Amino acid sequence: MSDTKKTIPLREGLWTDKGHDGTPHLLGHRCLNCGEVFFPQKENGTCTNCHSTKLELIELSRKGKVFAFSVVMLRPPGGYYRGDVPYALANVELPEGIVVEGLVTDINQDDIKVGMEMELTIDKLHDDDEGNTLMTYKFRPSAA
Ligand SMILES: [Zn+2]
Known part of the structure; x- marks a missing residue:
């Protein structure tokens, strides 16, 4: 049993520590069909609004x-x-x-x-x- 203490995120995929500008950003999904934005990411990869599966990962x-x-x-x-x-x-x-x-x-x-x-x-x-x-x-x- 290691006694090394770690710093771990509550859940993977909620944010990135270094976004496009080097600072933390929440990660969401944007529907490429209807434009709806979601946070957190849609785990089933489907837009709740239009049921499209064309979602892109975005930094909020x-x-x-x-x-x-x-x-x-x-x-x-x-x-x-x-x-x-x-x-x-x-x-x-x-x-x-x-x-x-x-x-x-x-x-x-x-x-x-x-x-x-x-x-x-x-x-x-x-x-x-x-x-x-x-x-x-x-x-x-x-x-x-
Ligand atoms: Zn949609």
């Missing part, structure tokens, strides 16, 4: 605006989330026209506002049972 925009958010006071059951509580979950609308739900970091929960510009960041979710650090995507107030 790093920035978007808070569409809605909620502050969660209790850890959800199931042990899936082991981070701090309360925590904020935001629905961030990206320029591609889709809304992505993610944890919010680097801001006091009382200061989150609808319409606020957020940017993507890759951050620690929690340590797993083997002591590895699970990483996930989050949103933080945009620097610019």
